[in-house]
Every structure is written in C-alpha cells, then in structure tokens.
Amino acid sequence: MSRVISKAFKTLKLEAPSSGVLHVSLNRPENFNAVNPQMWLDLKACFEQIKMDNDVNAVVLSGTGKNFCAGLDLKEGLPITSGLEQPTETPRDVARKGYYNHMMVLELQKSISAIEECSKPVLCAIDNACIGAGVDIATSCDIRYCTKDAFFSIKEVDIGMAADVGTLQRLPKVVGNISWARELAFTARKALADEALQFGLVSRIFNDKKELLDFTLKMAADIAGKSPVAVTSTKTVLNYSRDHSVQDGLNHVALWNTLMHNTNDVNSAITAFLKKKSPKFSKL
Numbered sequence: 628m629s630r631v632i633s634k635a636f637k638t639l640k641l642e643a644p645s646s647g648v649l650h651v652s653l654n655r656p657e658n659f660n661a662v663n664p665q666m667w668l669d670l671k672a673c674f675e676q677i678k679m680d681n682d683v684n685a686v687v688l689s690g691t692g693k694n695f696c697a698g699l700d701l702k703e704g705l706p707i708t709s710g711l712e713q714p715t716e717t718p719r720d721v722a723r724k725g726y727y728n729h730m731m732v733l734e735l736q737k738s739i740s741a742i743e744e745c746s747k748p749v750l751c752a753i754d755n756a757c758i759g760a761g762v763d764i765a766t767s768c769d770i771r772y773c774t775k776d777a778f779f780s781i782k783e784v785d786i787g788m789a790a791d792v793g794t795l796q797r798l799p800k801v802v803g804n805i806s807w808a809r810e811l812a813f814t815a816r817k818a819l820a821d822e823a824l825q826f827g828l829v830s831r832i833f834n835d836k837k838e839l840l841d842f843t844l845k846m847a848a849d850i851a852g853k854s855p856v857a858v859t860s861t862k863t864v865l866n867y868s869r870d871h872s873v874q875d876g877l878n879h880v881a882l883w884n885t886l887m888h889n890t891n892d893v894n895s896a897i898t899a900f901l902k903k904k905s906p907k908f909s910k911l
C-alpha cells in the first residue's frame with residue numbers, strides 16, 4: 628500500500644482507495660471513536676509516517692461507525708503516553724506532579740499537531756458527533772466536510788477543563804468569527820451542520836455518509852493527481868502564512884520557491900498544457 632507505512636495501527640484503519648490517496652479512519656466504532664491512550668499514540672505515529680511517505684499525496688480522515696469522534700475516552704480516563712507515567716514514589720510535591728502533567732499535555736498536543744504538520748493535505752469527513760478531542764482533530768485538518776446530521780461541541784468546559792490540545796488555538800483562525808468561536812468554547816453547546824457551514828467551520832454539507840465520503844475521496848484524488856511539489860509547498864506556505872505577517876509570509880514563500888522553482892513539474896505542466904494533454908508528475 629505504501630512505502631513507509633508498514634505497520635498496522637490498533638485504533639486506525641488505513642485504506643488506499645486510489646493512486647496517491649490514503650484513507651485513515653478512526654476505528655473504535657463501538658466506542659464512537661473516542662480517543663483512548665492508544666489512539667493518541669497511533670495518530671502521532673501515523674501522520675508522522677505519512678509525511679515521509681511518497682506514495683501518499685492526499686489524506687482523507689473520517690470515523691468508522693455512526694460518529695466521527697466522541698472526544699476523549701471518558702472510560703479509559705486521561706491518557707498516559709509512553710514514558711510519561713507519573714513516577715509512583717511518595718511523597719511527591721505539587722511541582723513534581725505538575726511537571727509530568729505539563730509534559731503529558733505537550734505530548735498529546737503533538738498527536739494533533741502531527742495532522743497539521745503532515746505536509747500532505749488532510750481532508751476531514753465528519754458525520755454525526757464531533758465532540759471535544761474530535762474538534763481538536765477536525766480543526767487541525769486542511770479541509771472539513773460534514774453530513775447534515777453532524778454536530779460540533781467544544782465539550783471540555785463541561786468536564787471541568789480548558790481545551791488544551793488545539794481547538795482554542797486553531798478554531799478562531801479557521802472560522803475567523805472570534806465571537807462565535809468563543810461562544811462555542813464557553814458554552815459547549817452543539818453547533819449543527821448548517822451553523823458550522825454558515826460560520827466556515829466546514830465548507831460543504833452532504834445528505835449522508837456515502838455522499839460525504841464519495842465526494843471527499845474524489846476531491847482527495849483530484850489533489851493527489853497534481854504536482855506533489857506544488858501541493859506540499861502550498862500547504863507549507865499556507866500554514867506559515869497563517870501564523871505570520873503578510874510580509875513575513877511573502878519572504879518565506881520567496882525563499883521556499885528559490886528551491887522549489889527548480890522542480891521539473893513546472894516544465895511538465897506547461898508542456899502538457901501546450902500539447903493539450905494531462906501532465907504526469909513523479910513522486911515526491
């Protein structure tokens with residue numbers, strides 16, 4: 628299926644539906660794809676591997692079963708990531724306990740940020756519940772589509788905490804409407820699909836999951852057929868520009884393209900255009 632992604636993940640299902648496309652599904656349907664400790668680890672490893680896999684040019688991320696993601700697994704409790712277990716010797720003071728809690732949250736943030744930092748576009752297909760950590764995951768993706776029965780809830784305040792692995796940082800930038808983003812974050816109320824579309828959290832709504840996945844996979848295939856140099860460069864430049872001034876962004880793309888303009892893909896694309904043919908690009 629792919630050059631780099633060789634191992635199976637316990638909580639993720641991987642499929643290669645068409646050339647250059649990898650379909651990653653959160654795969655704990657019996658638990659509504661709640662994020663348990665294993666899924667935190669799997670998400671990070673999977674998206675770090677995709678970044679290095681030149682068989683993959685675009686990724687679709689969805690959930691198996693009836694919901695996209697019910698958030699943190701409330702039965703398995705707060706995640707303990709490998710190597711970050713609290714030492715058990717006693718007595719341990721507040722600073723020592725706090726140190727490990729701090730490190731744990733930073734580790735969990737990496738699992739979500741791996742999606743954003745994966746250099747291939749990630750298209751998120753959301754159906755039904757997208758709650759808590761599900762919103763963290765969705766907002767770290769490049770494109771979001773959903774079914775008409777989808778709903779979004781930044782549920783963390785209802786379990787007594789501030790969301791801390793990405794939603795509060797990314798959602799306001801995704802939607803632009805800071806007042807709406809803060810309203811959702813303070814109230815944990817459900818935003819239904821129409822409202823998510825209205826405020827720009829998703830860019831399209833579909834009648835059912837089949838329509839959603841058919842369209843998302845087609846869009847991913849379209850992206851995967853383009854120059855991988857152009858597509859990964861575009862994601863890199865968009866991500867950088869989101870977090871910097873216009874001038875810094877312009878300087879960054881000028882420097883980036885000093886190297887990337889040397890690609891054969893520009894010649895291939897222009898030659899194909901002039902010959903009225905479809906361009907063919909080699910792998911990244």
Ligand SMILES: CC/C=C\C=C\CC(=O)SCCNC(=O)CCNC(=O)[C@H](O)C(C)(C)COP(=O)(O)OP(=O)(O)OC[C@H]1O[C@@H](n2cnc3c(N)ncnc32)[C@H](O)[C@@H]1OP(=O)(O)O
Nearest residue numbers: 659661697698699700701702756758759760782783786792
């Ligand atoms: C450092 C920390 C990093 C990240 C932190 C993230 C925080 C969060 O993610 S906060 C959000 C946590 N999630 C929730 O609050 C969602 C809770 N679930 C629901 O609201 C609902 O269950 C539902 C997903 C909307 C589905 O509703 P419904 O179809 O009516 O099913 P239920 O009868 O409510 O549930 C069936 C069954 O599933 C269990 N379950 C649901 N969600 C979770 C979950 N997140 N974790 C574990 N288990 C879950 C629920 O308890 C039921 O189990 P039974 O054993 O059958 O009672």
